[in-house]
Amino acid sequence: MIDYTCPRRSNLDRHMKSHTDERPHKCHLCGRAFRTVTLLRNHLNTHTGTRPHKCPDCDMAFVTSGELVRHRRYKHTHEKPFKCSMCDYASVEVSKLKRHIRSHTGERPFQCSLCSYASRDTYKLKRHMRTHSGRTSPLTLLGRFKRHCLQVEKRDLLGFVI
DNA sequence: CCTCCGTAGCGCCCCCTGCTGGG
DNA sequence: CCCAGCAGGGGGCGCTACGGAGG
Numbered sequence: 001m002i003d004y005t006c007p008r009r010s011n012l013d014r015h016m017k018s019h020t021d022e023r024p025h026k027c028h029l030c031g032r033a034f035r036t037v038t039l040l041r042n043h044l045n046t047h048t049g050t051r052p053h054k055c056p057d058c059d060m061a062f063v064t065s066g067e068l069v070r071h072r073r074y075k076h077t078h079e080k081p082f083k084c085s086m087c088d089y090a091s092v093e094v095s096k097l098k099r100h101i102r103s104h105t106g107e108r109p110f111q112c113s114l115c116s117y118a119s120r121d122t123y124k125l126k127r128h129m130r131t132h133s134g135r136t137s138p139l140t141l142l143g144r145f146k147r148h149c150l151q152v153e154k155r156d157l158l159g160f161v162i
Numbered sequence: 163c164c165t166c167c168g169t170a171g172c173g174c175c176c177c178c179t180g181c182t183g184g185g
Numbered sequence: 186c187c188c189a190g191c192a193g194g195g196g197g198c199g200c201t202a203c204g205g206a207g208g
Binding site: 010036037038064065066069093094095122123126127 | 163164165166167168169170171172173174175176
């Protein structure tokens with residue numbers, strides 16, 4: 001149990017609601033319900049495609065201000081606030097740093113239910129599961145084809161030089 | 163009280179790369 | 186030797202949840 005304190009009664013009232021299942025703000029398009037009108041508005045924007053937060057440096061736009069800040073760090077400011085204490089790696093998002101740290105610790109929290117394989121991140125496990133279903137995704141195949149073309153190109157180029 | 167903003171967190175997907183085993 | 190399959194490391198975005206604080 002984490003103690004929550006705040007300077008305002010109104011914020012405490014709001015916080016107390018987070019302990020209930022109360023979600024009075026319902027989306028009329030999909031039926032999903034939210035605690036606050038702001039969350040509902042953001043959600044509705046994902047239905048309508050409304051993206052109020054425009055990037056000043058490119059054509060991208062986002063539903064929330066936080067997404068815009070993150071985008072600008074990735075693409076424009078290159079600010080990486082989360083530094084690895086064991087190497088020079090730094091990242092825009094703390095979740096990426098956590099994923100990176102697992103490559104130092106060797107931790108593999110995501111266990112395959114069908115074999116002994118365990119992954120350091122959720123998506124790698126999901127990708128691995130395709131090997132059990134016998135399905136290779138079209139995107140993987142596209143990647144293979146691109147690499148194949150590059151290999152052929154490189155080979156032809158070397159052949160030409162030699 | 164309403165609302166905006168910043169932050170945290172989980173998820174999804176992609177790219178590039180190295181390794182490996184079979185043809 | 187070549188190539189396809191697979192896993193590792195990392196970049197980027199989608200979306201929800203929550204708390205601080207200004208109006």
